[in-house]
Amino acid sequence: xxxxxxxTSTREQLLDITREVAEAIAASEVAEGVAVVYCPHTTAxxxxxxxxxxxxxxDLLETLRRLVPCDSGYRHCExxxxxxxxxTMVGSxxxxxxxxxxxxxxxxxxxxxxxxxxxRNRTVIVTVMGS
Amino acid sequence: xxxxxxxTSTREQLLDITREVAEAIAASEVAEGVAVVYCPHTTAxxxxxxxxxxxxxxDLLETLRRLVPCDSGYRHCExxxxxxxxxTMVGSxxxxxxxxxxxxxxxxxxxxxxxxxxxRNRTVIVTVMGS
Amino acid sequence: xxxxxxxTSTREQLLDITREVAEAIAASEVAEGVAVVYCPHTTAxxxxxxxxxxxxxxDLLETLRRLVPCDSGYRHCExxxxxxxxxTMVGSxxxxxxxxxxxxxxxxxxxxxxxxxxxRNRTVIVTVMGS
Numbered sequence: 001x002x003x004x005x006x007x008t009s010t011r012e013q014l015l016d017i018t019r020e021v022a023e024a025i026a027a028s029e030v031a032e033g034v035a036v037v038y039c040p041h042t043t044a045x046x047x048x049x050x051x052x053x054x055x056x057x058x059d060l061l062e063t064l065r066r067l068v069p070c071d072s073g074y075r076h077c078e079x080x081x082x083x084x085x086x087x088t089m090v091g092s093x094x095x096x097x098x099x100x101x102x103x104x105x106x107x108x109x110x111x112x113x114x115x116x117x118x119x120r121n122r123t124v125i126v127t128v129m130g131s
Numbered sequence: 132x133x134x135x136x137x138x139t140s141t142r143e144q145l146l147d148i149t150r151e152v153a154e155a156i157a158a159s160e161v162a163e164g165v166a167v168v169y170c171p172h173t174t175a176x177x178x179x180x181x182x183x184x185x186x187x188x189x190d191l192l193e194t195l196r197r198l199v200p201c202d203s204g205y206r207h208c209e210x211x212x213x214x215x216x217x218x219t220m221v222g223s224x225x226x227x228x229x230x231x232x233x234x235x236x237x238x239x240x241x242x243x244x245x246x247x248x249x250x251r252n253r254t255v256i257v258t259v260m261g262s
Numbered sequence: 263x264x265x266x267x268x269x270t271s272t273r274e275q276l277l278d279i280t281r282e283v284a285e286a287i288a289a290s291e292v293a294e295g296v297a298v299v300y301c302p303h304t305t306a307x308x309x310x311x312x313x314x315x316x317x318x319x320x321d322l323l324e325t326l327r328r329l330v331p332c333d334s335g336y337r338h339c340e341x342x343x344x345x346x347x348x349x350t351m352v353g354s355x356x357x358x359x360x361x362x363x364x365x366x367x368x369x370x371x372x373x374x375x376x377x378x379x380x381x382r383n384r385t386v387i388v389t390v391m392g393s
């Protein structure tokens with residue numbers, strides 16, 4: 001198990017952690033299995049999406065902002081209810097197959113921390129299972 | 132593998148099952164690994180979110196109700212199409228890292244069964260992998 | 263680890279892959295554990311939902327289309343930004359417990375590839391962990 005320490009720089013952000021996840025898998029010396037990338041925060045999540053055009057990340061954040069606006073009469077008084085809802089919609093983890101010691105991501109896939117209430121210092125936990 | 136038996140009391144509800152999940156992990160005697168918390172139902176799901184302020188759960192259910200209203204001209208005739216859609220948006224499982232025999236949840240994280248078509252008797256399956 | 267090769271026939275589709283997943287689990291000879299069903303594409307995903315009434319799949323696709331319309335002023339210029347957003351909302355994988363060599367799906371559950379930018383040839387990776 002390895003912990004990644006990540007600083008986000010704006011309120012909402014997709015932060016590419018593909019390289020860090022691949023390094024954690026390599027360090028585990030597991031050749032075949034799965035990696036679980038887990039976010040121990042309730043206003044951020046983990047997703048896998050396109051790593052080529054940064055506009056995909058912008059469109060994703062804008063669409064979620066339209067669906068779950070920042071101020072929509074929420075009861076939770078900390079002003080980040082939208083971030084909690086988005087965290088559940090995106091999910092708290094991604095599970096990725098491992099082959100020959102490498103994450104079996106598709107050609108266009110990257111692993112992202114999805115920040116919805118930054119900027120903050122975040123931790124991501126990578127657990128590698130297999131042999 | 133352990134089965135939790137849970138009764139929900141209203142149509143829509145977030146039910147905190149963190150303690151039950153921690154007990155299933157302890158019973159497995161796995162010190163390092165992951166726990167998969169799985170919902171074998173199609174109108175309920177599993178999510179991880181804030182365990183401190185119950186308004187977070189209320190805001191989540193209200194936001195999903197606004198996005199996916201109960202009656203929106205669905206074809207499925209059982210009157211619970213919204214529940215099926217919400218189940219897919221939330222997801223059928225959560226995977227949680229385990230360290231020293233404990234779920235590695237963040238300070239503010241709890242594990243929730245998300246009921247969208249209750250009240251019902253629900254089963255949750257906890258599978259623990261590791262050593 | 264096994265690769266399923268699947269052809270989708272329309273732009274948006276839920277394709278039932280339950281039988282193929284069960285066969286991959288059987289072939290692995292793992293009796294107790296979990297199966298990770300992973301989609302290595304960024305405009306498709308994996309979900310678990312009802313396998314009885316095909317209207318559930320239609321309602322799911324229509325609801326996502328209403329929430330994330332095809333043309334909504336996205337920046338990504340390939341005309342499939344909606345598909346990327348839907349892929350993140352649905353998720354890139356499902357993790358299913360295994361008991362006695364069978365996927366422990368609920369009575370009404372099926373495993374689906376969710377196509378959002380077809381028709382295409384898609385690959386699904388099934389990784390089985392356990393003993």
